[in-house]
Amino acid sequence: MDEAASVMAAAATAVLQQMALDGWAAARSRFTAFLARRRGTTESQEGAELDRMRADLAQARAAGDDEALREFRSDLAGRFRRAVRGDGEALRELGELAAEFTVEQHQTQIRDVHNSVTGGTHYAPVIQTGSVGRIDFGGRS
Template sequence: MDDVVTMAAAAVVQQMALDGWSAVRDRFAAFLARRSGASEDAVGAELDTSRAELTAAREAGDEEAAGELETAWRGRFRRAVRDDAAGQEELALLVSRLTAGQPAVRSGDVHNTINGGTYQGPVIQAGSVGRMRLDGRS
């Protein structure tokens, strides 16, 4: 259960920064509303509040905000599916549909900076480069 709950929280917070947020919000709001007795609108409003907090924190340079939000939503998902095998399966399906085609491992945001100096060759800043050669050979 913990893996599904952790993936759900990470997926929700990651999706808060993307364009398709309203569809993601609606799916998770419906899921949580069915299991908590709250209205979909109320849960959707909580998700939107978290999104606004995340946006403001990122604009302010607060790098810990995403982790804090993930922790909060992880608790919410855990309570929603505790002792509910069908709910756990539904949450796993929801997450798998949401993350289809995305890398299985996400190490976090990458913030690179170069200050001063003279560089005589390529400078690459990335979170993951994969298999890349700079000498022109494959």
């Protein structure tokens, strides 16, 4: 796979990943702007296409239809290929978008989080979250 095909595949994967996540609005905005600029369409046209694809993708995922997922990825890669068409600057921009919105495998894990704080007065910060890397608070050790 050449560099251009690799970038287009990565961008298609990033879009499909984002369609299933809470950050879809930001990704949608950036990818529709890119596609509209590069394909000579409007953002509303590109956004409507991506919204239809997202709805169809949700149904395919619910049905366990892996073939549909491959078709969506191929369709997106084709859109990106037509948007880039030998334009090195467009390819670079698409690569940056793909990198910005690609979700690493460990980030896509969905966890159920159940937090509760009970009792009386608490003399320290209470943080409710699914996971926290490292947090240091000033004050007593």
